[in-house]
Amino acid sequence: MTNSKLAVSLPGLDLKNPVMPASGCFSFGEEFSKLYDLSKLGAIMIKAATEEPRAGNKTPRVAETASGMLNAIGLQNPGVEHIIEHELKFLEQYDVPVIANVAGTKIEDYVSVAGKISKAPNVKALELNISCPNVKEGGIQFGTDPETARKLTYEVKNASSVPVYVKLSPNVTHIVDMAKSVGDIADGLTMINTLVGMRLDDAGRPILANITGGLSGPAIKPVSLNMIYQVRQHMPDVPIIGMGGIATADDILDYLSVGADAVAVGTMNFTDPYICPALIDELATRVGTLNIDHIHDLKGRAYL
Amino acid sequence: MKSIMTVISQEQIADKIYEMVLEGEITQNMKTPGQFVHVRVSDSTSNVLRRPISISDIDAENSQFTITYRADGEGTRKLSRFKRGDHVDLLSPLGTGYPVEPADHVLIIGGGIGVPPLYELSKQLNAIGVKTTHVLGFNSSKDIFYEEKFRALGETFIATVDGSRGTEGFVTDVTRNLKDSYDRFYACGPKVMLKAVSDELAIDGYVSLEERMGCGFGVCYACVCERADGTQAKVCTDGPVFRKGEIVL
Numbered sequence: 001m002t003n004s005k006l007a008v009s010l011p012g013l014d015l016k017n018p019v020m021p022a023s024g025c026f027s028f029g030e031e032f033s034k035l036y037d038l039s040k041l042g043a044i045m046i047k048a049a050t051e052e053p054r055a056g057n058k059t060p061r062v063a064e065t066a067s068g069m070l071n072a073i074g075l076q077n078p079g080v081e082h083i084i085e086h087e088l089k090f091l092e093q094y095d096v097p098v099i100a101n102v103a104g105t106k107i108e109d110y111v112s113v114a115g116k117i118s119k120a121p122n123v124k125a126l127e128l129n130i131s132c133p134n135v136k137e138g139g140i141q142f143g144t145d146p147e148t149a150r151k152l153t154y155e156v157k158n159a160s161s162v163p164v165y166v167k168l169s170p171n172v173t174h175i176v177d178m179a180k181s182v183g184d185i186a187d188g189l190t191m192i193n194t195l196v197g198m199r200l201d202d203a204g205r206p207i208l209a210n211i212t213g214g215l216s217g218p219a220i221k222p223v224s225l226n227m228i229y230q231v232r233q234h235m236p237d238v239p240i241i242g243m244g245g246i247a248t249a250d251d252i253l254d255y256l257s258v259g260a261d262a263v264a265v266g267t268m269n270f271t272d273p274y275i276c277p278a279l280i281d282e283l284a285t286r287v288g289t290l291n292i293d294h295i296h297d298l299k300g301r302a303y304l
Numbered sequence: 305m306k307s308i309m310t311v312i313s314q315e316q317i318a319d320k321i322y323e324m325v326l327e328g329e330i331t332q333n334m335k336t337p338g339q340f341v342h343v344r345v346s347d348s349t350s351n352v353l354r355r356p357i358s359i360s361d362i363d364a365e366n367s368q369f370t371i372t373y374r375a376d377g378e379g380t381r382k383l384s385r386f387k388r389g390d391h392v393d394l395l396s397p398l399g400t401g402y403p404v405e406p407a408d409h410v411l412i413i414g415g416g417i418g419v420p421p422l423y424e425l426s427k428q429l430n431a432i433g434v435k436t437t438h439v440l441g442f443n444s445s446k447d448i449f450y451e452e453k454f455r456a457l458g459e460t461f462i463a464t465v466d467g468s469r470g471t472e473g474f475v476t477d478v479t480r481n482l483k484d485s486y487d488r489f490y491a492c493g494p495k496v497m498l499k500a501v502s503d504e505l506a507i508d509g510y511v512s513l514e515e516r517m518g519c520g521f522g523v524c525y526a527c528v529c530e531r532a533d534g535t536q537a538k539v540c541t542d543g544p545v546f547r548k549g550e551i552v553l
Contacts, residue, residue: 027523035305055536060516062526064353064379071518076525076536218349247349270519271344271352273395274306 005287005294006280008042008262010239011187012125012163013097015042015262018295019252019280022243022266023047023101023127023167024073028087029094032269036277039095045190045264046087048103048129051113053079058209063199068217068245069267070197072210075103080113088120097124099165107152111159118161125162128153128186131169131193143169143193146181153182163187165241168231170195170223179231179238188239190264191231192224217267221245225258229302232259247275249282257301305398305521311390312368318449321417322384323360323372330396331367334359337425338401338492338512338545341371342520344393345382355379356517356540358492359397360420360450361427372420372449398520402510402545404428407487409435411509412454413475413501415493416442421512422492423450426457437461437484441475441497444468476500489548499553509548515539 006017020043021032028046029038038044056076063070077083083100091098100117104110110128117123130152131143142152149166157164165188172178179189194214199207206212224244232240242260246252247268255263268275287295309328317323342354361370375384386392402425410429414422419440426436436458442448445468454460461478462470471478475497489509491501498511518524522541530552531537537551 025524027525031522056525056528059526059528061528062353062516062518062524064351067349067352069352069518071524071526073525076528217352245349267352268349270524271349271354272306273519273521 003284003287005292006284008296010241010261013043013099015097016040017042017280017283018256018262019276019283020045020099020241020262020264021269021276022264023099023129024071025266025269028083029091030087032273033094035273037094038091040277040280041096042262042280043097043099043124044091045099045101045127046083046091047077048075048101049077049080049083049113049117050075050103051080051109053077053082060208061210061213063207063213065197065199065215065217066219068215068219070199070208070213070215071194072208072213074210080116084117084120088117088122092122096122098122099125099127101127101129101167102156103129107155110152111155114156114164115159115161118159123162125187126156126160126164127190128156128164128166129193131167131171143178144172146177149178150181150185153185157185165190165239167191167193168227169193170220170227175227176230176234179235183235183238186238188241189231190241190243191228191260192220192244195220195223216245218245218247221251221254225254228255228260229258232300233303246279247271249279249286252279252283253286253298256295256298259300259302261296261299305395306393307396308391308393311386311388311392313388314384314386316384317372319446320374320376321372321447321449322375323370324383324386325368325370326392327366327368329367331362331364331369334362334364334369334397336397336401337404337428338421339397339399340421340544341394341396342398342517343371343383345379347393351379351382353379353518354395354520355383356398356520358421360423362424374417395520399540399544400542402490402512404432406432407434409437409484409486411479411482411486411489411505411507412436412438413479413489413491413493413497414438414440415475415497416447418491418493418497418512418514419450422490423453425490426454430457437482437486439463439475439478441465441493442469474500476504479505495553502548502553510545511548511551511553512544513539513546513551514544
């Protein structure tokens with residue numbers, strides 16, 4: 001059922017509501033389709049696609065931390081061709097726009113994947129993954145150098161048939177500089193990817209086989225809120241999908257308050273696989289009790 | 305998949321080993337030994353990952369089942385403080401368990417916290433007339449649990465690394481000296497044990513793997529392992545039970 005108070009329009013995306021699962025925390029949706037109707041979601045951000053299939057990192061790949069977790073999966077995926085033929089085909093039965101996360105190690109790879117996957121009928125936007133902290137081959141850190149990020153965004157934007165959102169890394173000194181460097185080319189931003197971290201075992205050795213991993217979950221919400229708050233002040237119009245530790249409807253209101261247009265739920269899909277539809281229902285109730293005409297009436301409250 | 309169960313009892317049965325009996329309708333879906341539940345140890349967001357724990361005993365008639373686990377981390381220690389009447393949020397039953405197939409005589413081999421799921425397995429095998437011999441390995445006598453329960457189902461041997469009970473050494477120090485012939489084996493325990501057992505026993509068998517998990521239902525790709533054919537399997541959904549030789553140990 002559509003609630004017009006929750007509907008949000010962004011470049012390429014007509015969202016029934018502003019809530020979607022974040023890339024990497026939802027695989028390609030099939031497992032969750034057994035739990036609830038995926039058409040209920042605002043959108044689905046699918047797991048990163050690369051040109052060739054990737055086996056990912058060695059295990060252990062995850063470790064829990066205080067109110068969060070570290071992961072170093074290493075972009076394991078069956079490759080873009082397989083994803084288009086199988087995973088995206090599967091999702092076609094649902095009335096839900098797909099945001100395809102595109103990753104790579106070379107600009108040519110990104111461009112190739114973006115060109116191919118953006119032609120899938122249900123892919124309505126791309127999320128350009130310039131910020132995965134767990135893959136270092138090639139030695140290029142697209143997400144931390146503004147010039148490289150800008151060039152990559154330009155190339156991918158040219159290759160894509162659908163709008164391109166750039167996923168920003170929080171592992172930078174100046175988030176606003178990064179946002180500005182890609183913001184006038186990209187159709188929108190998604191913020192933030194994970195923070196690099198590590199955890200040790202009782203013997204003082206790193207738990208993750210990759211040594212470091214990406215920190216996610218409620219622990220990073222304050223960092224994400226601040227970064228969106230900073231970027232929004234300098235870029236009043238750029239569409240932003242906010243993410244980082246969303247666990248409750250109040251968390252979503254916080255993200256809207258600092259200027260996000262929509263939100264993605266990540267880690268908490270593991271804690272509670274039913275959290276996305278639950279938050280959508282809760283959000284509808286909250287809009288009712290707050291006595292507002294539209295969820296975006298709350299947008300930017302933090303600046304008042 | 306998600307349900308709220310009620311704690312019927314919780315008891316410490318060995319050093320750091322706890323046994324919790326839970327009650328709830330979802331028990332009716334639990335049929336296959338070797339499956340697991342994914343337990344949320346806290347309502348708050350302080351622990352975002354659930355803990356995978358083996359089902360050790362299913363009592364469908366009373367809609368009750370037992371989980372047996374080692375409390376050696378923050379999450380499982382929290383779980384060990386749950387009391388009768390408390391509610392537990394869990395995903396269940398998860399994973400692919402052991403096939404319960406007819407045979408004359410099988411070998412059941414467990415190591416440490418790998419022992420619990422083998423109890424329900426042995427019960428089900430005995431129920432269809434399969435003779436079971438059990439070999440259970442522990443570090444020390446203080447770590448031993450379920451010895452009598454297994455003995456009630458069939459011949460049971462104990463091995464301890466420090467020699468404080470039973471055969472000194474590992475489970476393979478027991479299996480090496482067994483004289484009977486067995487149709488197949490079923491094993492659960494640390495990877496080194498699974499490898500040693502698979503290498504030493506000429507018979508076919510099944511092994512149950514342990515791996516750090518994220519989601520527990522195939523989404524996060526945290527608990528992958530490598531198949532002999534070079535492809536990858538997920539321990540949480542393709543396993544935790546695999547056929548001997550299917551996985552690179």
